[in-house]
Amino acid sequence: MESLKQKAKELLEAGEIKAVLGYARGTSDTRRPHVAMSALEVDKLVADQACTTNLANLLMKHEIKHLGKLAVVASRPSTLRSLLQLTAEHQVADGAILALVPAEGGVKQLGTAQAFEEHLALVPQKKTEKDQALLDRLKAMPRAERFAFWQKEFSRCMKCYACRNSCPMCYCERCTMDCNRPQWVPVPSHAVGNQEYHLVRAMHLAGRCVECGECGRACPVGIPVHLLTFFAEDSVRAQFGQGGGASATIDNALSTFRPDDKETFIR
Amino acid sequence: MAERYKLTQDALSALFEALAKDGRRILAPTDADGRTELNAVTSPDQVSKQYLQTILSAKETVFPKVERLLSYTTEGGKVDLKDAQPHALPTVLFGVRPCEAGAFKALDAVFNWDSRDKFFNARLEKLAIIGVSCTSADEACFCTSAGGGPGDTQGSDILLTPVQGGYLAEILTPRGEAIQALAPQFFQAGATEDKEAVLAKVEKAFDREALTAKLPGMFENPVWKQQSLRCIGCGACAFVCPTCVCFDIQEEADPKKGERLRLWDSCGFSLFTLHASGHNPREVQSARWRQRIYHKFAYYPERYQQYGCVGCGKCTRACPADMNLKEHLVEAAQAQ
Numbered sequence: 001m002e003s004l005k006q007k008a009k010e011l012l013e014a015g016e017i018k019a020v021l022g023y024a025r026g027t028s029d030t031r032r033p034h035v036a037m038s039a040l041e042v043d044k045l046v047a048d049q050a051c052t053t054n055l056a057n058l059l060m061k062h063e064i065k066h067l068g069k070l071a072v073v074a075s076r077p078s079t080l081r082s083l084l085q086l087t088a089e090h091q092v093a094d095g096a097i098l099a100l101v102p103a104e105g106g107v108k109q110l111g112t113a114q115a116f117e118e119h120l121a122l123v124p125q126k127k128t129e130k131d132q133a134l135l136d137r138l139k140a141m142p143r144a145e146r147f148a149f150w151q152k153e154f155s156r157c158m159k160c161y162a163c164r165n166s167c168p169m170c171y172c173e174r175c176t177m178d179c180n181r182p183q184w185v186p187v188p189s190h191a192v193g194n195q196e197y198h199l200v201r202a203m204h205l206a207g208r209c210v211e212c213g214e215c216g217r218a219c220p221v222g223i224p225v226h227l228l229t230f231f232a233e234d235s236v237r238a239q240f241g242q243g244g245g246a247s248a249t250i251d252n253a254l255s256t257f258r259p260d261d262k263e264t265f266i267r
Numbered sequence: 268m269a270e271r272y273k274l275t276q277d278a279l280s281a282l283f284e285a286l287a288k289d290g291r292r293i294l295a296p297t298d299a300d301g302r303t304e305l306n307a308v309t310s311p312d313q314v315s316k317q318y319l320q321t322i323l324s325a326k327e328t329v330f331p332k333v334e335r336l337l338s339y340t341t342e343g344g345k346v347d348l349k350d351a352q353p354h355a356l357p358t359v360l361f362g363v364r365p366c367e368a369g370a371f372k373a374l375d376a377v378f379n380w381d382s383r384d385k386f387f388n389a390r391l392e393k394l395a396i397i398g399v400s401c402t403s404a405d406e407a408c409f410c411t412s413a414g415g416g417p418g419d420t421q422g423s424d425i426l427l428t429p430v431q432g433g434y435l436a437e438i439l440t441p442r443g444e445a446i447q448a449l450a451p452q453f454f455q456a457g458a459t460e461d462k463e464a465v466l467a468k469v470e471k472a473f474d475r476e477a478l479t480a481k482l483p484g485m486f487e488n489p490v491w492k493q494q495s496l497r498c499i500g501c502g503a504c505a506f507v508c509p510t511c512v513c514f515d516i517q518e519e520a521d522p523k524k525g526e527r528l529r530l531w532d533s534c535g536f537s538l539f540t541l542h543a544s545g546h547n548p549r550e551v552q553s554a555r556w557r558q559r560i561y562h563k564f565a566y567y568p569e570r571y572q573q574y575g576c577v578g579c580g581k582c583t584r585a586c587p588a589d590m591n592l593k594e595h596l597v598e599a600a601q602a603q
Contacts, residue, residue, distance in 0.1 A: 028406045032589035033497040053588075063496060063551060156304075158323075158332050158531060160502035166587045178538050187517045188333045188530045218587035220503045221322055222302045 001047045003106045004073065008042045011071055017098060018068030021058055023051040023075065033058055037067070047102040051075040054212040056082030056168035059097060071098040077123045078212030080116040081245030082168040085210055087113050088250050091171055113248030125211060125245075127230065135227050135234075150228075151191070154198060156221045159189035163215035163225045164201060169208050169244070176200060198228060206232035207253035210245030269420070271458045275433035278453035279311045285450040286359050291395075294328060295361040296321045305360075314362055319405055324509030324581060325363050326374060329390040330531075332506075336386070336516075338526040351526075353389035359446070361397045366410045366579040368398040368422030370509035376571040377512045386529075395442045398423030399434075404467040407580025409593040412475060415577055417467040430460040472593055473600040475564070475574065481600070482565040486557070490602045494595045495556035497588045502533030504559070504582035504590065510575050513539075534558045556590075560599065 008020045024034030024044040031051045036042045055072050056079045058064050074080050080099055086092040094113045101108040101119060110116055127135070138146055161177070164170045176184050177197060185200060186193035209229040216226030237243045240253040257266060274282070286293055287309060296315040297306040303318045305325060335351040371391065378387035401408075401417035410416055420426050424443035427434035435458050438447050447454055505511040515532040518525060532539060535555050541547045549555050567575035576592075583591045 026589040027583060027591045027594075030589055035496045057499065058497060061499070061552075063492075063553070156302075158502075158506045160506045160533070161536070162499070162501040162503045162585075162587050165499040165501040186519060187515065188519070188528050190333045190528075214587075218499075218501070218503075220507055220585035220587075221304075222300070 001045070001102070004047050004100060004102055005042050005045055007100060007107045007109065008036060008045060008071065009039050011098070012037070012039070012042065016069070017071045019064075020045070020071045020073065020100070021055050021064065022073035022100075023047065023053070023055075035064065035067070045073070047073060047075055052217070054078045054082060054166075054168060054210075054214045056086065056212075057166055057214065059083075060086070060091065060168065060171040069096070069098070071100050074099040074101045074110070076212065077120055077125060078210050078214075078245070080110070080120055081125070081210040082212065084113055084116055084120075084248045085169060085208060085245045086171070087248035089169075089208070089252070094248060117247060127211065128213070131213065131216075131224075131227065131230065134224060135230055138227060138231065150198075151195070153223045153225075154194040155191070156223055157189055157194040157198070158221070159187075159194065159197060160220065162218040162220060163223075166214045166218035167205070168210065168212070168214070169205055170201075176204075198225060201225075202228040202232050205229040205244075207236040207240070207242070208244040209233045211243075269437040269439050270456065271460075271462070272436040272438070272447075272454035272456055273430075273433060273458040273460070274427065274436045274454060276311070278433065278450075281453055282446075282450050283308075283310055283361075286446070289357075289449055291357045291359050293359045293361050294325075296363075308361075318362075319401075319403060320364055320367070320579060320581060320584075322581070322585065323507050324370065324579070325360055325367050326370065326509050326511075328358060328360060328394060329371070329387050330374060330378075330512065330514075332531050334386055334529045336527045336529055338524070340524045342523070351386075353386040355389040355393045357393045358390075359395050359397060362399045363396060364401055364579065365398050365417065365419040365421070365423065365426065366408075366413070366415050366577040367509045368396050368426075369415050369419060370577045370579070371396075371422055372573060373510040373567070373571075373575050373577070374512055376567070376573060380571070395424045395446055396422060397425045397427060397443075397446070400426060400428040400462070400465075401467045401469075402429055402465050404469045405580065405584075407583035407591065407593065408467075408469050409472050409578040409580065409596075411469045411578070412472045412593070412596070413576050413578030414475060414574060417469055418462055428460075428462045428465060430462075430465060435460050435462055473597050478596065478600045479564055479568050482561060485599070485602060486561075488599075488602055490599055491557040491560075492553040494590070494598065495553045498535070498552050498556055498590055499588050500535050500537060500552050500555065501587065502531070502535055503585040503587065504592075505533035505535060506531055507581040507585040509577060509579060509581065510563070534562065560596070564596070 011017045020036045022034055022045045023031040026032035087094050099110040185196045213226040216224050219225055233243055236253050293308050294305045295308045296303050296318045298315045303315055303321045305321050337350050339346055339348045378384040420439050424440045426437045513532045514529050517528045540549045563575035
């Protein structure tokens with residue numbers, strides 16, 4: 001933690017960056033996102049196991065993006081995966097954001113997509129046991145039972161959009177959900193409105209989800225909404241042999257068109 | 268001070284039966300798939316044993332997340348318009364905390380401000396509240412800074428305080444008396460247990476009135492921007508809030524029929540104040556966050572002579588970015 005603070009101060013003092021996006025102490029032993037622009041604010045940085053938020057989401061926030069060159073504390077591999085995917089989607093320029101990865105006895109400074117990829121090769125992406133167990137259970141369910149499961153979960157949804165707003169890949173300036181001329185998806189959080197929202201989101205993220213699980217963690221009513229995109233991601237991986245967050249130079253599986261596509265309907 | 272009675276755990280079961288016999292639905296905190304939610308119950312055994320609060324507030328019982336206001340059909344140029352009628356069931360809200368019981372007053376201030384809202388009133392008229400005092404609190408709680416307290420009686424028709432062998436019952440309103448009258452034998456008069464001794468200790472964190480006096484002078488204070496840098500602009504805080512009352516009106520229609528719906532809205536959304544022209548008077552998240560604070564602690568007292576926050580802390584617990592309202596209000600109170 002001290003080396004992280006040290007590094008952050010050096011970078012700020014040298015003028016290499018304008019701010020560090022990291023973690024600070026939050027309510028009841030939790031950790032919260034923290035923006036440090038001065039040595040005083042750097043001293044509040046924390047790096048430990050409790051730092052679970054994927055900070056890449058905030059890097060896309062207007063007010064933070066415009067602070068100037070940023071360093072992000074990438075305690076979680078998914079933050080780097082997000083940066084790779086955002087680079088692949090031309091939302092972040094390669095080299096624009098510095099990643100500080102707390103490591104054994106120090107801090108690793110990564111500045112390019114290639115460095116992110118090399119680091120990620122050392123830390124394999126793995127779902128939590130709880131997520132994997134529920135995902136397996138869902139996959140094993142007959143379709144009608146699975147549909148009933150999601151209908152019950154969606155009935156709790158109130159469309160607060162915490163899932164969307166916490167997602168690093170939901171960076172659209174104007175989300176389809178917020179378009180009202182025409183209104184594509186019903187706004188109310190009734191059965192149809194909720195279902196359409198979650199299915200549109202899952203489809204939009206298929207092949208792009210970095211599997212950080214942030215959406216599920218953000219949900220105030222505990223809907224395991226991340227499993228929808230995990231499920232979609234597994235399908236894309238099985239069909240196309242690629243997934244979100246793996247590389248900065250990848251074409252999205254579901255939105256790339258080539259004359260030699262194996263599907264005839266597309267040509 | 269209302270007279271205090273003793274209500275044993277067995278007597279509570281019998282009271283639930285008496286309420287059901289009287290045709291009332293009982294809503295209480297339950298453990299549903301690891302989540303504390305308000306659900307219909309028939310016995311105290313179904314009530315969550317260990318809960319601080321429900322995730323969502325009890326405002327749903329009078330202000331549902333989606334409500335139909337009217338519907339219509341059109342045929343041959345003729346419009347048949349039907350006003351919706353509120354579907355209000357006689358309901359007893361059991362086990363809500365004193366902070367939330369006190370929140371209905373803030374909802375009432377808006378729904379009965381310039382016109383009387385028939386949907387809200389139809390439900391409120393059929394609602395009785397059996398609150399339960401808090402014997403524990405967490406870091407998000409700040410009721411004592413918001414004019415309440417862990418054993419506050421405001422808003423409850425009956426307030427129960429857990430004591431050895433059952434509850435201490437305070438009958439506070441005619442609605443409470445009507446419930447007592449359903450089963451008077453279960454309320455033992457002359458209870459002597461010390462209520463204050465079992466209540467949670469919630470220290471006062473800031474002076475609410477001083478903050479209200481200060482807010483008009485700190486509209487441009489950098490504190491709002493600092494606090495809201497990590498806010499992701501979702502509606503979790505507003506939707507779980509027992510006093511947040513803002514709603515949207517949506518029309519769902521096709522050429523033959525349609526309906527008009529009222530739904531929860533949030534000042535945290537960028538769309539909330541977006542004008543048709545494209546101009547947004549609250550362009551950035553800091554302006555929206557400031558609005559949330561000002562609405563509750565400046566505009567509410569100015570307009571309704573009461574506050575729009577009861578210090579329940581639900582927003583803090585629900586926030587994905589850990590926007591801790593108590594902490595941020597203390598910061599505002601101390602800001603230069």
